[in-house]
Amino acid sequence: MTLPVLLMLLHDASGVVSVDEQDPSAPQVSVLDLGVTRGDGIFESIGVIDGRAQALEPHLARLAKSAAMLDLPAPDLDVWRAAILRSIELAGSATVGSELLVKVILTRGIEDGDSATGWVYCFDAGHYDREREAGIAVVTLDRGYRSDVAETSPWLLQGAKTLSYAINKAALREAARRGADDVIFVSTDGFVLEGPNSTVIALIDGAYVTTPPSLGVLEGTTQGAFFADAQARGASVEYRAFTVDELRGADALWLASSGRQIAPVVTLDGQPVSADPAFTAGAVERLLAR
Amino acid sequence: MTLPVLLMLLHDASGVVSVDEQDPSAPQVSVLDLGVTRGDGIFESIGVIDGRAQALEPHLARLAKSAAMLDLPAPDLDVWRAAILRSIELAGSATVGSELLVKVILTRGIEDGDSATGWVYCFDAGHYDREREAGIAVVTLDRGYRSDVAETSPWLLQGAKTLSYAINKAALREAARRGADDVIFVSTDGFVLEGPNSTVIALIDGAYVTTPPSLGVLEGTTQGAFFADAQARGASVEYRAFTVDELRGADALWLASSGRQIAPVVTLDGQPVSADPAFTAGAVERLLAR
The missing domain is CATH 3.30.470.10 (Aminotransferase class 4, branched-chain amino acid transferase, N-terminal domain)
Incomplete structure (x- = not known):
């Protein structure tokens, strides 16, 4: 076949x-x-x-x-x-x-x-070797919504994985215009949301942090596996709202998705983000071995 | 054929x-x-x-x-x-x-x-006779965006008529749950936007008013024809941002779209809206005669 x-x-x-x-x-x-x-x-x-x-x-x-x-x-x-x-x-x-x-x-x-x-x-x-190894350049873009919109306005379908992805595609084209590979959406009140087709993982104060679904983001399946692996290895993981300032100050960032598994963010809005290629390579290997 | x-x-x-x-x-x-x-x-x-x-x-x-x-x-x-x-x-x-x-x-x-x-x-x-003659019950729903989002965040595609209409369909289902026929979206900063597939026309202080495309709404083709007809008959028309309070205080309201032409709004969030069936019937007739 x-x-x-x-x-x-x-x-x-x-x-x-x-x-x-x-x-x-x-x-x-x-x-x-x-x-x-x-x-x-x-x-x-x-x-x-x-x-x-x-x-x-x-x-x-x-x-x-x-x-x-x-x-x-x-x-x-x-x-x-x-x-x-x-x-x-x-x-x-x-x-x-x-x-x-x-x-x-x-x-x-x-x-x-x-x-x-x-x-x-x-x-x-x-093939995702380039993204996994060399990392990706990411820009933050306004999603236009407050962080509480999933609770106040369920008809906006935030947190559902719908076929209405024209905005996600437009955001990726905007990223390309800015010389970047991918996007992290942020809320109008300054919180980190998700990528157009990925989940954000930030290393902050020694813990892996991601945005909870209550903010209108998808529950990441690959990020979930990354968290399970991290916890099994004794690391701390947290689902909590975190701000764009915390994103910019994070010790490392990844975007997680089903195809790439995880890709390290090496620049955010043009500013370098520190990366640990050996750690990422090991984590990708474990995610692929699931 | x-x-x-x-x-x-x-x-x-x-x-x-x-x-x-x-x-x-x-x-x-x-x-x-x-x-x-x-x-x-x-x-x-x-x-x-x-x-x-x-x-x-x-x-x-x-x-x-x-x-x-x-x-x-x-x-x-x-x-x-x-x-x-x-x-x-x-x-x-x-x-x-x-x-x-x-x-x-x-x-x-x-x-x-x-x-x-x-x-x-x-x-x-x-057939649209019922909507045109008996009118429609409409609810206002938050679109989740500020009124300036088309200018600040063009990747959100506000003002483009895209195939990504899942939110518009969800809003219409929410209207049905509330016992209504249709929706008027409002911005987070309190301005009237548009319907999921229609343009809002409000009669305010003797002028027909609609929201300008700069607020991220579609330029209405049927509303455009209605305005041309109104002007030809000596009425005032205005493209301007107007508030939800002005919407609630309007002397009459219509939703304009290619199929229905115009349908009078007879209730807004459950409150009666005054209608002039003879005027609407005449306007529909002129719109159909185009």
Whole structure:
């Protein structure tokens, strides 16, 4: 079997009725699907290392949480888990010694219809050696929201992983214009949020710190694994709101995501950030060995 | 010819290379299209009354503006105009005496590809008599942004008509939960913005007032036609920032959009708003006669 592998999850009003392998190079989505006409759906990207799906249960839990936040029908996680694992199985020998990704997508389906659209897509994730080893240049950008917006205004869907990512893509283009690789979003009241497709980890006063989901950020699956590893090695970890000033004063910074695992931040808004390449290399190795 | 009509605009790196009629009930979009995986694209909805495309040039101008804001290739407006008119022509007798809509979509295309995806889709817009005559119940909802965010943070894409509309759909579901039909978004600093898919028109001190695009709202095509009609009839019109308090004190309110034309707001956050059904009926008639 060659990559990529596409499994379409055919839905009716009651849920998934079949899981069918389809040609990923042929069109599979209707022009009336709310996923494309309104970005009205959710997704996950799951790392697959040497055939092992990473953080599968946290990804499925987050998919269910996003579905609830968008009032989508609750996904049958057993069906989705089986489809994800089947797509990896179908990738066969392509999984050996490689880093793949499985993208999971669930949309509200055809406008005025009564059934969702879903698929899983297993593909080669590319290479992240440069980001992991040489690190990334990051700029801070205003997300435009206060840090309490997830609590005051749930219809803004902060903390749901939706298909409406045009702003995230625009932020990455703005970073490129500024000569940077990636973005850390900050709230209007001065707190650190997250990247467009990553979680921020800061080393502050000897503890690994990340922003809690209550501030309207996604619960990071890779950051969760990093924290578990750090704790197992006796380090302190903290979920707490921290400010842009604390970010600028951090002893080290990483962005965590399913593809890159972790990438060290080497400049923040053009200012150098200290890095510990040996530590990062070890942590990446342990994250890949999960 | 029966509705709906779908014309796919096939692109290569240089732009549109052909315009082909396709079966709208068959899948036409790749699972890798950034329109569906990232809501990374733009759209317009154009009213078609008795075969006449309404506000075609303002819609095309707004499409070009949205494309620029998203760093998409500039659409060749002559090609898009011709495709829109051809879709109406193909609808044939279905246009006679009817209200249709043409939806225009342009996405960034396949991930890592070099060509956009586009289509126009002409369909029956349904009936809006109830909204136009009985009016609509509207709630105000926080958009979470300050009124100056379009100027300070262009990567937030406020004022672009993107496919990333999950928040707009969530806001409409929140309205339904509150027993209302529609939403007026307000800024965190207390200014009136727009509806999820409409422009607000308020009658304040004898003048028709709407929010200027500088506050990060779309330039309304239907509201523009309403203003032109009002001015031609000797009324005052104003583009200016106005507050939620002014909204609550307005002598009348309407939401303007391509399908409904204008719908009078009869309650705002549960409080009655005075309406002038005879005036609205006349204005709808003139808007439909454009």
